[in-house]
Amino acid sequence: xxxxxxxxxxxxxxxxxxxxxxxxxxxxxxxxxPDLLPIVNDTPQYREAAILDRLTExxxxxxxxxxxxxxxxxVHVNRGYRVQFNSAIGPYKGGxxxxxxxxxxxxxxxxxxxxxxxxxxxxxxxxxxxxADFDPSGRSEGEIxxxxxSYMQELHRHIGPDVDIPAGDIxxxxxxxxWLFGTYRxxxxxxxxVLTGKGLSMGGAEIRTEATGYGVVQFLCHMLxxxxxxxxxxxxxxxxxxxxxxxxxxxxxxxxxKVITLSDSNGYIHDRNGLTQExxxxxxxxKSKSGASLEAYADEFDATWCADAAPWGVPCDVALPCAxxxxxxxxxxxxxxxxxxxxxxxxxxxxxxxxxKKAIRDADLLFGPGKAANAGGVAVSGxxxxxxxxxxxxxxxxxxxxxxxxxxxxxDSCAEFGQSKAGINYTKGANIAGFTKVAEAMHxxxxx
Ligand code: NDP
Numbered sequence: 001x002x003x004x005x006x007x008x009x010x011x012x013x014x015x016x017x018x019x020x021x022x023x024x025x026x027x028x029x030x031x032x033x034p035d036l037l038p039i040v041n042d043t044p045q046y047r048e049a050a051i052l053d054r055l056t057e058x059x060x061x062x063x064x065x066x067x068x069x070x071x072x073x074x075v076h077v078n079r080g081y082r083v084q085f086n087s088a089i090g091p092y093k094g095g096x097x098x099x100x101x102x103x104x105x106x107x108x109x110x111x112x113x114x115x116x117x118x119x120x121x122x123x124x125x126x127x128x129x130x131x132a133d134f135d136p137s138g139r140s141e142g143e144i145x146x147x148x149x150s151y152m153q154e155l156h157r158h159i160g161p162d163v164d165i166p167a168g169d170i171x172x173x174x175x176x177x178x179w180l181f182g183t184y185r186x187x188x189x190x191x192x193x194v195l196t197g198k199g200l201s202m203g204g205a206e207i208r209t210e211a212t213g214y215g216v217v218q219f220l221c222h223m224l225x226x227x228x229x230x231x232x233x234x235x236x237x238x239x240x241x242x243x244x245x246x247x248x249x250x251x252x253x254x255x256x257x258k259v260i261t262l263s264d265s266n267g268y269i270h271d272r273n274g275l276t277q278e279x280x281x282x283x284x285x286x287k288s289k290s291g292a293s294l295e296a297y298a299d300e301f302d303a304t305w306c307a308d309a310a311p312w313g314v315p316c317d318v319a320l321p322c323a324x325x326x327x328x329x330x331x332x333x334x335x336x337x338x339x340x341x342x343x344x345x346x347x348x349x350x351x352x353x354x355x356x357k358k359a360i361r362d363a364d365l366l367f368g369p370g371k372a373a374n375a376g377g378v379a380v381s382g383x384x385x386x387x388x389x390x391x392x393x394x395x396x397x398x399x400x401x402x403x404x405x406x407x408x409x410x411x412d413s414c415a416e417f418g419q420s421k422a423g424i425n426y427t428k429g430a431n432i433a434g435f436t437k438v439a440e441a442m443h444x445x446x447x448x
Pocket of ligand 1: 168169170171172212240241242243244245263264265266287322323324325327347348349350374375377378
């Protein structure tokens with residue numbers, strides 16, 4: 001069967017039958033596979049080796065119970081996961097997310113995307129993702145620490161510097177990575193680079209915290225340069241107020257852009273005067289307090305607070321969705337277009353719905369997909385792995401230069417593989433460039 005040319009609808013139907021109810025995963029696969037089919041259908045050895053079927057089935061999924069006690073000594077039970085999706089080109093690599101909405105489908109979509117993203121960086125990193133349906137909002141430091149310790153109590157069996165090297169993601173920052181790493185070290189008696197995003201005192205890499213957001217803006221600058229355009233003087237609307245959003249805002253401002261919004265799960269702020277470094281520092285500090293809402297920004301800095309809404313109706317040149325998946329729908333895209341936006345670059349993973357992507361294509365907007373634009377974080381994580389293995393430390397400047405080089409290379413690969421008469425299709429370019437590397441490795445290792 002796998003020797004026959006593959007029909008997309010049949011392929012998707014079969015995937016849905018095997019993985020019922022995994023909507024986010026189906027969405028991610030649907031957005032990638034159509035770009036890959038012409039290559040697979042033209043390459044008999046890929047069909048013979050069932051590359052697409054194997055690429056859409058994780059190597060393994062680990063699911064486990066996480067028990068922990070709250071400050072009132074009450075026992076809670078959560079579910080932890082690690083999806084080890086594909087290690088054809090290197091150890092599994094991808095973040096850990098702690099959020100009540102975490103489930104297998106979400107982590108499979110993120111792990112699947114991660115395969116292509118990691119391949120695009122040019123580093124030997126496979127794709128994985130993990131997390132738990134734990135809600136840290138309103139929890140004390142002690143409660144979150146105990147949760148991390150309990151989570152690692154099980155996870156440590158499944159990871160290692162040559163096996164799987166997790167990092168942070170939503171609600172897992174360097175504080176949580178520190179607690180996870182400390183627990184791993186105590187259980188295994190090994191001081192090794194088994195997690196990235198660590199604090200500097202634990203062997204973490206300079207600029208890792210900033211890398212994803214900075215990389216998004218660097219990618220945007222390369223896209224604009226390709227059009228003979230520049231970021232300075234542009235007005236940016238950014239969603240999110242976490243790691244990716246605040247650091248994207250930081251570099252954009254430094255590069256001469258005006259950033260006028262940030263958002264969180266309660267709403268968004270519209271600051272007509274534009275954010276400054278001082279205001280961003282305030283946001284970072286404020287949002288580091290568990291459960292703090294961005295609403296307080298409006299009083300602090302004379303801005304407008306819009307509750308329970310996303311910032312897509314605010315006039316801008318460029319939009320950077322940097323909060324979460326499916327946060328930008330078709331209506332949001334149409335509002336952006338009506339208000340003059342010409343460019344959308346994804347800072348978050350799959351923040352744009354399938355319908356929104358169609359609206360973007362129909363309107364011929366310049367579009368940067370997350371798997372390419374937000375790869376700066378995992379790229380610096382890759383460099384953190386190298387420095388841990390070599391027991392050395394690279395300077396901030398060395399890492400900043402390396403990040404710049406990698407984002408340029410990612411842009412250029414996407415541009416090369418996404419070139420068409422109508423211009424560059426960055427999504428297609430990213431999908432094909434990432435796939436080519438992984439498929440070659442999967443084919444080369446054979447099938448048992
Ligand atoms: P953070 O936890 O630091 O910040 C997430 C932000 O998104 C918060 O402001 C949060 O608001 C907001 N948010 C979460 N859920 C929603 C929602 N349903 N509606 C509106 N806003 C929401 O995460 P990161 O900045 O690290 O990650 C953001 C995105 O970037 C994710 O998609 C992540 O997978 C992706 N990413 C992150 C990388 C990294 O290095 N950190 C690397 C590559 C991708 P609130 O505070 O109210 O919860």
